[in-house]
Amino acid sequence: MTINRRSVLLTAAALAFTASAATAQDYKSKYPELTFAVVPAENASGVTERWSPFVAYLSKELGVKVNLRIANDYAAVIEGQRAGNIQLASYGSASFARARLTGVKTEAFANDINKDGSTGYYSVFFVKASSPYKSIDEMKGKNLGLVDPNSTSGNNVPRFELDKMGISDAEGYFGKVVFTGSHENAILALAQGTVDIAANQWTNDNDSTLAQMLNKGMLKNADGSAMKKEDFRIVHKSAPVINGPYAYNADLPEDLKTAIAKAFLDAPTKGKAAFDRLSDGQKQGFHAATTKDWDGTIELIRFVDALRKKKAS
Known part of the structure; x- marks a missing residue:
């Protein structure tokens, strides 16, 4: 059998396509559904109306169903991520710091950009x-x-x-x-x-x-x-x-993490109607962030914990 350069290139391209498809299929087969938890700053019906279009947008972009969970409080989000029942969460700065301090494997990837450009x-x-x-x-x-x-x-x-x-x-x-x-x-x-x-x-x-x-x-x-x-x-x-982060479980596949972050950053243009409903005209978009951006908040939580211990002693 004669092997020429063209057949080698075609074979390599086919393998690369197969590998890419397999990678995409891997996270979809492992995570056919994702749970996104938010803590209500308003009544439950208001939260649902505000977030549902955005969650539908995420489902479309990620190719897997994203379920909205309205958590009772921040502790429920923390414990849900710790148990792996929540893969994606909207945190306040302090609750994210608390999650990290108590060993939850969570990573920040974005936070909100205010209308004036601040974060x-x-x-x-x-x-x-x-x-x-x-x-x-x-x-x-x-x-x-x-x-x-x-x-x-x-x-x-x-x-x-x-x-x-x-x-x-x-x-x-x-x-x-x-x-x-x-x-x-x-x-x-x-x-x-x-x-x-x-x-x-x-x-x-x-x-x-x-x-x-x-x-x-x-x-x-x-x-x-x-x-x-x-x-x-x-x-x-x-x-x-600092505005609170959006965070995903640290052990999610890297390609899924990348897809989630991209979906958020693209939302103001790619999912404009959903983003506008979510932001109520008060946000410009999402700012790419890292977990270290909230290191200062961890020090704040340690300080408040020390106050609590001092009062109890």
Whole structure:
């Protein structure tokens, strides 16, 4: 049999195609479905409406079904990734740091780019504008609403900020400290008078949980009229905090990781309608990130853990 250069090249091309097809088939056969977990910053129906088109876009781009899981809290996301039941997750900065500190094999690959081009936000303390309070110094004995123990803007950064003010024991300083369960619930508790001050996330006046809730008409005065931005006042704002990451399980096949990251980065153009619904006009797109980008947040979590241990001793 005569073997010429053309037949060698054709054979090599065929083998390369077969190998490529096999690689693509490998991750699809091993992961015919993926679970993407998010923690609700709003009510469950709002989360579903916001995320479902984007999850459908991911399914199309990856060639496997992506299921949306609305987790009860950050701990559920952490433990789900630890067990391998969740392959892809939207984390807050603190919850991602907590996952890493407790041995979860998770890797960050992207985070949000804000409308102004930045990739961070702030933790703020809100009060109602009708209240007399202008600073946290005036609020000893009042009720504080937090979000979740693993929330960055709703617990960890607030405790760090309070410590800088000389308040290392929030529970001892405030009359009551309550975890409301979500960013929306913290704002609702403040609006309804259940708490006097609430911690929350804030990028600017038009990009925050409060802004989203006001746009939806979710906040009402006692007479039933709609509340406005002017009905709330920020009494303290933290230093900038890096936007939380999107992360996948570290042991996913490399080609699947690459495909996931590409799908996110391509979304603003390739899946524009889904991205626009997800971002609500407040984000430019996704920024390519690495796990090390959240090393500073790990130090924050260690600091807050030390505060907790000091209080317990």
